[in-house]
Amino acid sequence: MRIAIFTDTFLPDVNGVAKTLGRFTAYLEKTNNDFIVISPKQQREEKTNHIYPQASFPFPLYSDCRFSVPNKNEIRQLLKSFQPDIIHVATPFSIGLCGVQLAKKMHIPLVGSYHTDFDHYLQYYHLTLLKKPLWRYMEWFHQPMQRLYVPSSYTLKQLSKRNFHYLDIWKRGVDTQIFHPNYKTTFIREKYKIKEKYILSYVGRLAPEKNVDILTYLFHSLPSYIRDDIHWLIVGDGPSKDGLIEHSSSQITFTGFLQQSDIAPILAASDLFVFPSASETFGNVVLEALACGTPVIGANAGGVKTIIQEGFTGVLCHEDDKKAFSKAILSVLMNQEWYTQLQENAIRYAQKQKWDDQFEHLLNGYENVIQESLKQSKHA
Structure with missing residues (x-):
């Protein structure tokens, strides 16, 4: 042809x-x-x-x-x-x-x-x-x-x-040769000097249409007993980056733009992938996170809601409900049995998407x- x-x-x-x-x-x-x-x-x-x-x-x-x-x-x-x-x-x-x-x-x-x-x-x-x-x-x-x-x-x-x-x-x-769960998490922790118990990540353009204001809310609004145990890795660039940095702390790392080979180990080392964007026609990075065995907290909108299976590979939140994202993060991290099941389901689902x-x-x-x-x- x-x-x-x-x-x-x-x-x-x-x-x-x-x-x-x-x-x-x-x-x-x-x-x-x-x-x-x-x-x-x-x-x-x-x-x-x-x-x-x-x-x-x-x-x-x-x-x-x-x-x-x-x-x-x-x-x-x-x-x-x-x-x-x-x-x-x-x-x-x-x-x-x-x-x-x-x-x-x-x-x-x-x-x-x-x-x-x-x-x-x-x-x-x-x-x-x-x-x-x-x-x-x-x-x-x-x-x-x-x-x-x-x-x-x-x-x-x-x-x-x-x-x-x-x-x-x-x-x-999804390219499962690149996006898979078998990376050593210690590599990312050492590279970005992460000492906190949990890693939460976001990968994508830092812009208003990606609902990144929800990330700003989550940086500071999670209960202190869990917030102090979380390190955020924010991968990407865009017009909202400076505004996000203004609200950052030592527990938030902005990596800038990275190649896929550098993103995959971050996704695999993350405990959760948080993706509030409601403007995706699909949401490739959500599928990539699942392939790395990382459950996704995402917006119940656009193409993302067709990838995440509610309660099975992640949690869907109303796109404008910041508190729903906070609640979802807490509910998953505080339930180890459910969390393990989400990981296993995510890998099985993503590996079929060739x-x-x-x-x-x-x-x-x-x-x-x-x-x-x-x-x-x-x-x-």
């Missing part, structure tokens, strides 16, 4: 879309599927013959994102030369739009994937006035797609209520779309 991927973010970016596409393209190479990726040019460009970078510059409102100016004529010639069987558009911005337009003009089967809960983002950044025009654009943008792949049943239900069609679930997997299975599902979906397009062209 020959696949052309259009995306406004790709490796070495550190968001969920880029990481997922990076894993997918690695799988395509492994399985001898030919592909090209049209993506923004980065300062640290990944060196590969498959990537066709487009001119880009930092987005004024958020420097971690880049706005691209795709060269449509060059990309059209590239597609004529490459002759893709299918185009996959992963983002709804300038490069994604270019992919949709060229797929229509060149009569190439078109699919897309939906990764971001823009509704939540607008709320957190006080841009709710843009809600209606954004949804109109998103519905228009995805209308030509013969399949739209979403990461969870939550997102599928969310989009089904709107003018989105041909939805299918493309779940995420990336290869998810990628095979996607490729089978591609095959179906290609066959449908061939039938339609014969009857045209």
Whole structure:
């Protein structure tokens, strides 16, 4: 199969879309599927013959994102030369739009994937006035797609209520070669000079849409008899980092951004993973924590609630109820028998979530779309 991927973010970016596409393209190479990726040019460009970078510059409102100016004529010639069987558009911005337009003009089967809960983002950044025009654009943008792949049943239900069609679930997997429970916890304790009994961790972007204000509350509002026994490891970066540091203490360590190989030992050494974000369409890091044998206290919202099995692999809390997160932490840490069962259940569940299975599902979906397009062209 020959696949052309259009995306406004790709490796070495550190968001969920880029990481997922990076894993997918690695799988395509492994399985001898030919592909090209049209993506923004980065300062640290990944060196590969498959990537066709487009001119880009930092987005004024958020420097971690880049706005691209795709060269449509060059990309059209590239597609004529490459002759893709299918185009996959992963983002709804300038490069994604270019992919949709060229797929229509060149009569190439078109699919897309939906990764971001823009509704939540607008709320957190006080841009709710843009809600209606954004949804109109998103519905228009995805209308030509013969399949739209979403990461969870939550997102599928969310989009089904709107003018989105041909939805299918493309779940995420976990790399159990990296994320597993067999790391030595003493290594992390020595590295970060942790003397407290319990380690609680958070991994992700430090930003308002991730509900990190709940972390600030938890730092100081847990009862003293348990709070004094807890050391927090906060992994990640973002605009809320300085505010979190203002409320920190010697029992809170901010590691900054880390590679997955460095994150996995932290998750395995953690007694609990606390993830209050309600804006996830899936929540890859939750699955990674479970694979490390770490129960998760998470928000009962978005894609996260489709991963955590209440009382079986973790505890779900109302996204706005800070006290519920505090209560959940206490209830799990104070019940050793339940805690051990949560650990065992988490490992068993996560080990079944293989990336290869998810990628095979996607490729089978591609095959179906290609066959449908061939039938339609014969009857045209």
